[in-house]
Amino acid sequence: MNGAHRLAQIPAGVQCFVGEEARRRRRIEETAIGVFEGWDYEEIIPPLFDYADVFTSESLSARTYSFVGRDGSVLALRPDFTSLLAKIAAGRLRDRPTPIRLYYSGEVVRYEPPKAGRQSELFQMGLEHLGGDSRTADAEVLTIAAECLDRLGVSGFVLTLGHVGVFTGLLEGSDLEPARLEDLRDRVEAKDAQGIRRALSGVDLPQDRRDALERLAALAGGSDVLLDAAEVVADCPAAAEALGQLRTVWEALDRAGLGSCLAVDLGEVRGLDYYTGLVFRVFAPGLGFEVGGGGRYDTLLGRFGRPLPAVGFMLGLDRVALLLARQKGEPAPPPEPVHPVADADLGSALAEARSKREKGVRVRLDKHDGGDP
Amino acid sequence: MSLTVALSKGKLLSGTRDLFRRAGLPFPDGETRRLVVPVGGLRFLFVKDGDVPTYVEYGVADCGIAGRDVLLEAGSDVFEPLDLGFGRCRLVVARPAGAAPASVASTVRVATKYPKVAARHFLGRGVSVEVVSLAGSVEIAPGLGLADCIVDVVETGRTLRENGLVEVEDVAESSARLVVNRASFHAQRAAVKGLVETLERALR
Numbered sequence: 001m002n003g004a005h006r007l008a009q010i011p012a013g014v015q016c017f018v019g020e021e022a023r024r025r026r027r028i029e030e031t032a033i034g035v036f037e038g039w040d041y042e043e044i045i046p047p048l049f050d051y052a053d054v055f056t057s058e059s060l061s062a063r064t065y066s067f068v069g070r071d072g073s074v075l076a077l078r079p080d081f082t083s084l085l086a087k088i089a090a091g092r093l094r095d096r097p098t099p100i101r102l103y104y105s106g107e108v109v110r111y112e113p114p115k116a117g118r119q120s121e122l123f124q125m126g127l128e129h130l131g132g133d134s135r136t137a138d139a140e141v142l143t144i145a146a147e148c149l150d151r152l153g154v155s156g157f158v159l160t161l162g163h164v165g166v167f168t169g170l171l172e173g174s175d176l177e178p179a180r181l182e183d184l185r186d187r188v189e190a191k192d193a194q195g196i197r198r199a200l201s202g203v204d205l206p207q208d209r210r211d212a213l214e215r216l217a218a219l220a221g222g223s224d225v226l227l228d229a230a231e232v233v234a235d236c237p238a239a240a241e242a243l244g245q246l247r248t249v250w251e252a253l254d255r256a257g258l259g260s261c262l263a264v265d266l267g268e269v270r271g272l273d274y275y276t277g278l279v280f281r282v283f284a285p286g287l288g289f290e291v292g293g294g295g296r297y298d299t300l301l302g303r304f305g306r307p308l309p310a311v312g313f314m315l316g317l318d319r320v321a322l323l324l325a326r327q328k329g330e331p332a333p334p335p336e337p338v339h340p341v342a343d344a345d346l347g348s349a350l351a352e353a354r355s356k357r358e359k360g361v362r363v364r365l366d367k368h369d370g371g372d373p
Numbered sequence: 374m375s376l377t378v379a380l381s382k383g384k385l386l387s388g389t390r391d392l393f394r395r396a397g398l399p400f401p402d403g404e405t406r407r408l409v410v411p412v413g414g415l416r417f418l419f420v421k422d423g424d425v426p427t428y429v430e431y432g433v434a435d436c437g438i439a440g441r442d443v444l445l446e447a448g449s450d451v452f453e454p455l456d457l458g459f460g461r462c463r464l465v466v467a468r469p470a471g472a473a474p475a476s477v478a479s480t481v482r483v484a485t486k487y488p489k490v491a492a493r494h495f496l497g498r499g500v501s502v503e504v505v506s507l508a509g510s511v512e513i514a515p516g517l518g519l520a521d522c523i524v525d526v527v528e529t530g531r532t533l534r535e536n537g538l539v540e541v542e543d544v545a546e547s548s549a550r551l552v553v554n555r556a557s558f559h560a561q562r563a564a565v566k567g568l569v570e571t572l573e574r575a576l577r
Contacts, residue, residue, distance in 0.1 A: 158559045179497075192453040192550075217454065221562060263559045283556040288432015289450075290556070 013112060013120025015318075025123070028152060028320050029105055032125040035148045036103035039140070041127050044102045046084040052076035055083050056303070058273045063110040077109040082312055083300070085128050090304035098131025098308060105317075119318065126294070126314030130301065135245065137311050138278045138296060139252045145282060145292070145313050146258050152320060154291070155327060157284040159261055160220075161250060162268030164275050164295075165242025166229070170212050172238050174205045184213075191267050193217040208235055219266040223259070226250065229266055246278060274300070278311070286326035291319045342366040375414050376557070376564050379429055379437035381422035385549050388459030389438050396575035398568075426451060426552060435557035436568060442526055442547040446487045452553040454569055458576060460549040464490060466542040467533050468522035469515050482521045484514030491524040494544050512536040 010016075017025055033043070052066045052074040066076040078084055081104045089100055105125045112120050127144065129137040142159060149157045167188060176184065180199065187195035196214045205213075212232045219229050226247055233239035246264075253262060268279050277296030284291055294313030301308040339356055341363050343349035353363045380389055393400040399413030410417045418434055425439040426449035437451075442464055444453065464487065480501040485491040488506040495502035505520050512532055514520040524544055527533055533540065551572060558565050 156560060158562075160559050190451070190453045191553075192456075194456045195453070220558070221566065263562065265559070283559045285556075285560045288430065288554050288556050 011120075015119050015121060021321075024324075025317060025321055028317055028324070029123075029125060031151050032148050032315060032317075033103070033105055035144060035151055036125075036127050038147075039101070039144050041101040041103040044085060044088065044104055045106070046078070046081065046088060046104065049075050049077050050084060050087070054087050055079055057083065057271070059271055060110065063112060065109050065111065079110045080108055081106070081124060081126060081314070082128060082297070085312075086130075086300045086310065087304045089128075089130050089308070090301050090306035094306055099137065100130040101127065102130070103127035123317035124314050125317055126292075126312060128310060128312040130310045131308045134277070134296065134298075134309050134311070135248050135252075137309075138245075138249045139256075141294060141311050141313050142249065142253055142280060143256060143258065145280075145294070145315075146261060148315060149282065149284070149291075152324065153328065154284050154320070154323060157261055157282055157291070158263050159258075160263045160265040160268065160281050160283065161246055162265045162279045163242045163246040163277060164269055164272055164279055165245070165277060166233060166239045166266050167213075167216065167269045168272070169236055169239030169242055170209050170216075170233070171205070172236075174203055174209075176203060185269050185272060188213070188216050188267050188269050191217040191220065212236065212239070216266050220264060222263065223250070223254075225264040225266070229264070242277070249278060271295070280313070282315070284323055284327070287319060287323040289319070291323055292316055336362055338362050338364050340364050340366045342368040344368045375411075375416060376435045376561065376568060377416040377418060377433070379418045379420055379425045379434035381425055381439070382419050383422040385422065385438055385440060385460045388457070388549060392457060392459065392572065392575060396571050398571060423447065429552050429554050432554045432556050435554050435561060435565065437552045438549055439552055440547050441545065441550055442487065442490075444550060444552065445490050445545060445547075448489065449552075450555065452555060452558055453550045454553060455551040455572055455576070457549040457551060457572070460547070462526040462528045462547050464524060464544040464547060465527055465540045466494070466522055466524055466544060467512075467527070467538040467540050469537055470539045472515075472521070482519075483524055484511050484520035484522075485524040486511055487524055490544060494524065494542075512538060 052064065055064055055076050055078070057080065060079045064076045064079045066074055069075045085102055085104065089102070093100060103126065107121050107123050109121055129141055145159060180203065184196065184199040187199050193214050196217055200210050200213060215232050219225050219232065229243055233243050250262060253259065268281065274297055275295040276298040279295035281290040281293035292313065292315035294311065296311040298309040301310055339361050341349055341353045341356065343352065349365060349368065353365055356363050380386065390400055399415055401410040401412050401417050408419045418428060420428055422439065423443055425437040426444055426447040428434040429437040429451050430449040438457065440460055442462065480503055481495055482503040482505060483491050483495065484505040484507050486507060486509065488504045492502055492504050505514065507514065511523045511525045513536060514523055516537060523538065526547065527540065530540070551569065553565055
């Protein structure tokens with residue numbers, strides 16, 4: 001039997017936070033929630049598990065903890081919030097007028113090989129904007145993301161904006177088999193121009209489209225990239241339309257004073273089974289991977305019977321905490337005075353403590369150490 | 374802010390030094406034993422070649438130079454904006470000359486320093502595979518009965534011939550790549566762009 005040693009051992013990927021560390025996480029959560037509420041988003045507390053069919057994102061399916069319920073149905077612990085919120089918006093909230101603005105804060109559970117900032121339990125804080133005008137919603141969500149980061153005290157953050165429609169538009173009519181598409185997507189994501197060319201060899205696609213796809217690797221940087229990109233997609237209406245949407249949002253954010261924290265990255269082509277439009281990620285100096293991100297997913301709600309355009313964004317609390325610790329060091333806990341209460345008579349001690357508590361004083365009940373029998 | 378560059382002291386070192394000199398970039402001199410070496414505005418980390426992608430993925434290094442073979446095995450989420458051209462080699466399947474073709478056995482046993490690449494290669498073709506993961510001297514494995522074949526890098530093919538092996542399949546081509554951390558790429562855009570463009574000019 002190896003049961004006994006498990007009483008001390010912990011499974012890979014789980015975490016436990018105590019005291020100041022837990023308080024720091026709670027403050028981060030409260031800050032984010034304050035911003036979400038400030039933009040008139042409503043909190044939703046969705047269930048911890050649901051039928052596995054609800055969570056269909058291909059990239060997540062291999063990482064979902066699923067199990068069989070008592071009635072034989074296949075259930076899954078939530079690997080993300082968005083699918084659940086889409087289901088609830090299409091079902092229980094189906095009579096709500098749009099736009100619907102919802103936020104959440106809680107854990108998701110995934111099988112992950114443990115890496116920095118990526119445990120099996122991930123704490124996510126995010127929101128979804130469902131229905132309503134798409135460009136307005138995109139710009140709103142990005143503005144909220146920037147405000148969250150500002151209020152959390154993250155310095156030097158960059159919101160990288162992409163649009164999956166540029167990539168899919170350029171591939172229109174090419175009929176790439178899934179394995180080749182995945183290979184190509186992987187090389188675009190790696191900004192590997194030669195790799196893109198190799199991945200396209202033998203694919204039935206006009207030369208100008210090939211060149212454009214290859215140039216996607218270099219289309220990342222400041223606002224000048226938008227001009228280069230316009231030239232690259234000029235002969236491809238679908239890609240040009242996608243780029244136009246990105247530009248509209250960029251220009252609005254720029255006019256709103258957020259230009260200095262924006263970047264373009266047209267090589268952001270992850271989650272193609274899920275995202276349909278604008279996609280973005282948040283990076284900041286001090287952390288080698290994104291703090292959060294989001295994007296537009298206009299086809300997901302249709303699966304649940306209420307086709308609505310939608311956009312969402314999410315910050316990983318674990319990553320925000322790691323980033324803030326690196327950027328600002330470990331802040332000392334604020335000194336909160338504690339009033340010890342002790343009395344030989346337990347009843348009197350409790351009475352004193354209660355009266356202090358009524359005044360909002362932080363108390364600590366000690367055992368009276370003088371004259372106890 | 375200055376950039377941190379992760380390099381290995383392995384087979385890519387001389388090609389990297391040549392490229393940096395040609396590009397007019399600083400590079401640590403001679404036979405230093407230090408593993409963290411700041412030189413002229415860059416900070417160099419010398420790590421094991423298989424660890425370069427890890428240092429870059431975590432952002433401990435902003436950039437690094439690693440072989441495509443190493444990147445394929447590591448599967449790291451990093452940008453690979455430049456093929457640096459040197460360190461060219463191929464990943465191949467090799468087996469003892471005159472051995473029966475793979476189709477005789479239902480499962481191929483393969484010895485390799487690239488367990489993930491090897492598994493992906495055979496499974497992707499619908500072939501059952503048993504991967505024997507080794508740290509080196511892979512070429513002797515088939516002759517000693519440890520494996521039917523190997524997946525390894527070849528440059529000239531001499532090591533294979535001397536150990537009685539012949540190439541039977543290509544797995545991938547490899548050469549040195551500049552890799553860049555995804556956050557550094559955006560959060561330190563000017564510095565990263567400067568380095569990429571300087572190296573790109575030197576390659577022309």
